[in-house]
Amino acid sequence: MGRIVGIDLxxxxxxxxxxxxxxxPKCIPGPSGSTLCPSVVSLDAxxxxxxxxxxxxxxLTQPERTIYSVKRLMGRGTADVKDELKLFPFRIDPxxxxxxxxxxxxxxxxPPEISAFILRELKNWAExxxxxxxxxxxxxxxxxxxxxxxxxxxxxxxxxxxEVLRLVNEPTAAALAYGLHEKQRGHVAVYxxxxxxxxxxxLKLISTSDGDIYQVLSTNGDTHLGxxxxxxxxxxxxxxxxxxxxxxxxxxxxxxxxxxxxxxxDIKHKLSAAENATLRFPLPNGAVFAHEFTRESxxxxxxxxxxxxxxxxxxxxxxxxxxxSDIEEVVLVGGTxxxxxxxxxxxxxxxxxxxxELNPDEVVALGAAVQANILDHGVKDMLLLDVTPLSLGIETxxxxxxxxxxxxxTIPASAQELYTTGVDNQTGIDIHVLQGERELAKDCRSxxxxxxxxxxxxxxxxxxxxxxxxxxxxxxxVAAKDMRTNEQHSIEVQPSYGINDSxxxxxxxxxxxxxxxxxxxxxxxxxRTESEAILSxxxxxxxxxxxxxxxxxxxxxxxxxxxxxxxxxxGTDYKVIRQRIDELxxxxxxxxxxVMNSAISSALEGRKVAEV
Amino acid sequence: MQASTQRSDYxxxxxxxxxxxxxxxxxxxxxxxxxxxxxxxxxxxxxxxEREASLKRSSELNDxxxxxxxxxxxxxxxxxxxxxxxxxxxxxxxPPELLEEAFExxxxxxxxxxxxxxxxxxxxxxxxxxxxxxNFGEKLSEVDQQLQRIAREWDAAVDANADAAACKAxxxxxxxxxxxxxxxxxxxxxxxKELGEI
Numbered sequence: 116m117g118r119i120v121g122i123d124l125x126x127x128x129x130x131x132x133x134x135x136x137x138x139x140p141k142c143i144p145g146p147s148g149s150t151l152c153p154s155v156v157s158l159d160a161x162x163x164x165x166x167x168x169x170x171x172x173x174x175l176t177q178p179e180r181t182i183y184s185v186k187r188l189m190g191r192g193t194a195d196v197k198d199e200l201k202l203f204p205f206r207i208d209p210x211x212x213x214x215x216x217x218x219x220x221x222x223x224x225x226p227p228e229i230s231a232f233i234l235r236e237l238k239n240w241a242e243x244x245x246x247x248x249x250x251x252x253x254x255x256x257x258x259x260x261x262x263x264x265x266x267x268x269x270x271x272x273x274x275x276x277x278e279v280l281r282l283v284n285e286p287t288a289a290a291l292a293y294g295l296h297e298k299q300r301g302h303v304a305v306y307x308x309x310x311x312x313x314x315x316x317x318l319k320l321i322s323t324s325d326g327d328i329y330q331v332l333s334t335n336g337d338t339h340l341g342x343x344x345x346x347x348x349x350x351x352x353x354x355x356x357x358x359x360x361x362x363x364x365x366x367x368x369x370x371x372x373x374x375x376x377x378x379x380x381d382i383k384h385k386l387s388a389a390e391n392a393t394l395r396f397p398l399p400n401g402a403v404f405a406h407e408f409t410r411e412s413x414x415x416x417x418x419x420x421x422x423x424x425x426x427x428x429x430x431x432x433x434x435x436x437x438x439x440s441d442i443e444e445v446v447l448v449g450g451t452x453x454x455x456x457x458x459x460x461x462x463x464x465x466x467x468x469x470x471x472e473l474n475p476d477e478v479v480a481l482g483a484a485v486q487a488n489i490l491d492h493g494v495k496d497m498l499l500l501d502v503t504p505l506s507l508g509i510e511t512x513x514x515x516x517x518x519x520x521x522x523x524x525t526i527p528a529s530a531q532e533l534y535t536t537g538v539d540n541q542t543g544i545d546i547h548v549l550q551g552e553r554e555l556a557k558d559c560r561s562x563x564x565x566x567x568x569x570x571x572x573x574x575x576x577x578x579x580x581x582x583x584x585x586x587x588x589x590x591x592x593v594a595a596k597d598m599r600t601n602e603q604h605s606i607e608v609q610p611s612y613g614i615n616d617s618x619x620x621x622x623x624x625x626x627x628x629x630x631x632x633x634x635x636x637x638x639x640x641x642x643r644t645e646s647e648a649i650l651s652x653x654x655x656x657x658x659x660x661x662x663x664x665x666x667x668x669x670x671x672x673x674x675x676x677x678x679x680x681x682x683x684x685x686g687t688d689y690k691v692i693r694q695r696i697d698e699l700x701x702x703x704x705x706x707x708x709x710v711m712n713s714a715i716s717s718a719l720e721g722r723k724v725a726e727v
Numbered sequence: 728m729q730a731s732t733q734r735s736d737y738x739x740x741x742x743x744x745x746x747x748x749x750x751x752x753x754x755x756x757x758x759x760x761x762x763x764x765x766x767x768x769x770x771x772x773x774x775x776x777e778r779e780a781s782l783k784r785s786s787e788l789n790d791x792x793x794x795x796x797x798x799x800x801x802x803x804x805x806x807x808x809x810x811x812x813x814x815x816x817x818x819x820x821x822p823p824e825l826l827e828e829a830f831e832x833x834x835x836x837x838x839x840x841x842x843x844x845x846x847x848x849x850x851x852x853x854x855x856x857x858x859x860x861x862n863f864g865e866k867l868s869e870v871d872q873q874l875q876r877i878a879r880e881w882d883a884a885v886d887a888n889a890d891a892a893a894c895k896a897x898x899x900x901x902x903x904x905x906x907x908x909x910x911x912x913x914x915x916x917x918x919x920k921e922l923g924e925i
Contacts, residue, residue: 281771321759323759325759489768493768493769493771493772498763498766521793524789525789525792525793527782527786528786528789528793530790584782587766587782
């Protein structure tokens with residue numbers, strides 16, 4: 116079995132983390148040295164794929180071939196995101212209905228496929244760091260994600276070639292990371308305002324003789340509320356100003372819109388520390404649009420957005436039967452909580468200083484790594500009890516909804532319903548499963564529809580028990596049993612918003628087409644590249660005048676190590692190549708010293724010949 | 728891990744008699760203790776069979792805790808396992824002694840809706856509805872107290888190992904009480920909703 120990692124698949128940035136042998140979680144940096152992988156995917160006209168920072172740069176040059184914030188489209192239908200699509204430059208396939216299909220050039224992808232590209236990139240980062248394959252992951256999701264959004268995230272993992280051991284709610288993961296950081300007790304509120312989603316979770320931390328229990332009491336949120344909304348608002352505000360002052364409509368120009376968006380995000384970040392920041396934006400007509408934002412004017416502008424977090428906070432507290440003063444600790448998570456206005460509002464609401472010790476960008480991934488470690492080794496001294504964020508219901512007569520599992524039930528949770536027929540020889544009973552708090556089916560989220568097959572019998576005689584089960588990932592499972600025969604019925608549940616298994620299999624195959632080579636192949640390529648570097652450096656060093664001081668026996672040793680490495684490079688075993696690289700490095704230690712002594716800089720001392 | 732061999736009831740799962748007064752801290756402690764053992768986090772690397780069993784048993788545990796923690800849910804559950812209440816049964820017909828008042832209230836509510844739709848003056852109606860809401864609110868706390876009294880009698884009967892007929896009589900009274908409670912609660916919620924208090 117390969118290694119296991121924790122992944123924060125974020126709206127703006129994604130991260131991968133693991134747990135060290137001593138139990139400390141750590142984020143893994145990518146090639147640039149940063150632990151943040153921008154959640155951006157770009158497909159070039161030549162079919163080459165860019166993920167992360169390179170893709171983010173393409174956002175400015177090829178906005179129509181680049182997609183960001185794909186998390187907002189996960190598990191959603193076209194109708195759900197109509198309004199916000201106006202602000203995105205992506206082209207949506209007009210044929211898509213209940214699963215959005217995004218066009219990148221002439222290729223079409225579903226949101227889970229796009230997310231899978233990001234997951235694969237993170238998997239690569241982790242594999243490069245471990246030197247071992249990674250095949251399992253814990254992935255975090257917003258606590259307020261519904262069944263379809265969770266399923267879409269799980270699908271993305273599968274398409275990326277990862278076994279998703281668990282979906283963990285982001286605020287819960289953050290609480291886990293903080294729990295390790297400083298042992299807390301009592302009631303904790305986690306306020307998580309990220310790039311695209313808002314969550315509030317209320318937890319109870321309990322010490323028992325078995326260990327620490329993290330019990331989520333309630334959760335609430337808004338899966339479409341975050342830093343993106345601030346950016347959209349700023350963008351609309353400036354578009355309007357430019358239209359007034361310069362009679363220019365930038366919204367028709369995707370490149371300029373992206374450039375403006377980037378400039379405005381910079382302004383937003385600056386205003387977290389500075390009292391004012393000025394936007395200077397060159398326009399196509401040669402003029403420069405200038406606007407000074409003060410902290411005050413910025414806060415007045417975004418206040419309505421931040422205020423939208425308050426209703427979920429109140430609801431979560433009331434569901435947990437707690438008052439703000441009952442909360443002993445408040446934890447801030449997500450990049451948007453760097454905004455001073457957010458910190459001020461949270462501080463005032465709870466009457467205490469919130470925790471910001473851990474990097475709000477990294478804390479969720481760290482928690483995911485902690486949970487990954489728990490799952491890998493079994494529950495030892497920490498147990499997580501999470502809840503389902505939304506009530507599960509079934510449609511009854513007249514389009515009403517009967518709630519069968521209330522929101523904030525600890526998961527796994529289940530409910531049994533007994534069904535019978537209304538007319539003689541009825542052969543099917545239609546069942547519609549929904550999620551949400553509203554009273555009417557049309558106002559709730561449709562999860563699935565299916566028909567129970569019943570053998571013909573007089574009305575009221577068949578008795579079918581249907582078991583609805585929400586698993587530890589917050590995902591619905593349905594099973595039916597004939598109570599008269601005790602036979603298990605198989606049910607084909609067609610998800611209302613989602614892709615089926617065979618589609619996922621196809622996507623998994625296709626993704627390999629775009630994915631880089633598999634782990635071993637990649638390792639061979641990396642090892643060969645390194646060999647080239649060390650061979651050429653050795654060659655140069657041997658030609659150096661100082662090399663004449665080298666004893667003949669050492670020179671022979673180097674030459675044989677060179678030959679051995681050259682031979683291994685022809686093969687495909689990266690472990691052998693690495694071994695020969697190490698041997699050559701060892702053989703050239705003295706040579707490197709000699710060359711180094713002659714070199715100008717003594718700062719290079721102690722380095723190997725390949726690095727000189 | 729063994730799969731549960733028989734469908735045990737929620738009280739038995741917590742090692743408790745079928746009594747309605749439950750010490751909440753004892754219930755919570757037992758819940759946490761069982762969660763350590765049964766939670767699916769323990770079985771990620773186990774066999775398919777064990778994982779299934781953990782999912783089944785931990786969901787049962789959570790369902791049980793959710794039900795027993797809620798005082799009314801607990802009574803409903805007891806009535807169901809004692810065979811007094813059919814699964815999914817929620818009798819909604821008006822208890823006879825409430826018929827007249829409930830009829831008046833529903834009339835007032837209709838008038839209120841019509842008046843509001845027509846944009847008429849609502850002051851007098853609002854006073855009438857508020858009075859009815861208060862009246863039924865009082866009835867609700869009465870029925871709650873009544874339910875508590877019967878629950879205490881039930882617990883005493885369990886302790887005294889009372890005969891089947893005595894138990895059956897208590898269960899029947901409890902069921903009637905619960906139905907009246909659910910009827911009144913719906914009325915109160917209906918008025919509160921109309922008055923915009925929800």
